[in-house]
Amino acid sequence: MKTFPFRSFVVSGILFVATQVSADTHYVNLNNPAPVAPYTNWTTAATNIQFAISASADGDVVLVTNGVYNTGGIAVYENMTNRIAITNGITVRSVNGAAFTAIAGRGPVGSNAIRCVWLATNAVLDGFTLTGGCTLAEGHVVNKRTGGGVWSDEGGKSLVTNCVITGCSADDAGGGFYNIGTLAQTTVTNCTALFGGAGSGAALIENCAIVNNRSVRDGGGIYSGIAMRDTLVSGNAAGERGGGMYSVAWVECCTVIGNSAQQYGGVVGGDI
Helix, strand or coil: CCCEEECCEEECCEEEECCCCCEEEEECCCCCCCCCCCCCCCCHCEHHHHHHHHHHCCCCCECCCCEEECCCCCEEEEEEEEEEEEECCCEEECCCCCCEEEECCCCCCCCCCEEEECCCCCCCCCCCCCECCCCCCCCCCCCCCCCCCCEEECCCHEECCCCCCEEEEEEEEECCCCCCCCEEEEEECCCEEEEEEEHHHEEEEECCEEEEEEEECCCCEEEEEEEEEEEEEEEEEEEEEECCCCEEEEEECCCEECCEEEEECCCCCCCC
16 A cells, blocks of 8 residues: 655645644753753753743653652642643653652642642653642642642543652542543552542553552542553552542452452442
């Protein structure tokens, strides 16, 4: 089969030429002495992830090298600050993975809190440790009080993969994450919330580890969601119901062990 990377069309005597547009890569190096926008090579790399995101367009990649990125902040909704906000359909990826590259929020839950990451629909976050992110304790219950580690807008299409989410908290739901489209190959641990210590509202959780998280009420690990498969849910605790998970609609091929709650220590709700 022949492929045609360039095509020309003549309509009513007017020539239209459609060309392929390639995506750009923008680079981030915490220790670069001479950053220059739009940061399209390592020599001119940004020192702040948000600067590179702001220089990108849909389909681009932001490539981040080793370090703990714990400065700056951006508010997408009122005064809820995020360490970074991926506001377009791009991929933000670390060079060497979560063991070497971290995005740190700020706690505790309250007026000075900073969430780690805000994700737009179609955005991808790949290969980071998200640590210490927290939410506000007042204001809009969804936009300001959920998802201490990562919060997604229209979560059905966003992707978080190859990450570690640890030590994050939310005043309401989803200490580690909220409203993610797909959470894959990710560990969520030592996160806390009123509902869903590890997270809440994911469309799909796949090949993950949800371990040692806590909720005050329901869903010590996960509170609500559409599907989960091939995932370990262990050592989570809920103050009321569903130590491992509460109301995930479809769960298959998972290991649920060593969770606890006042009622339904392992799982409550959904099809297993």
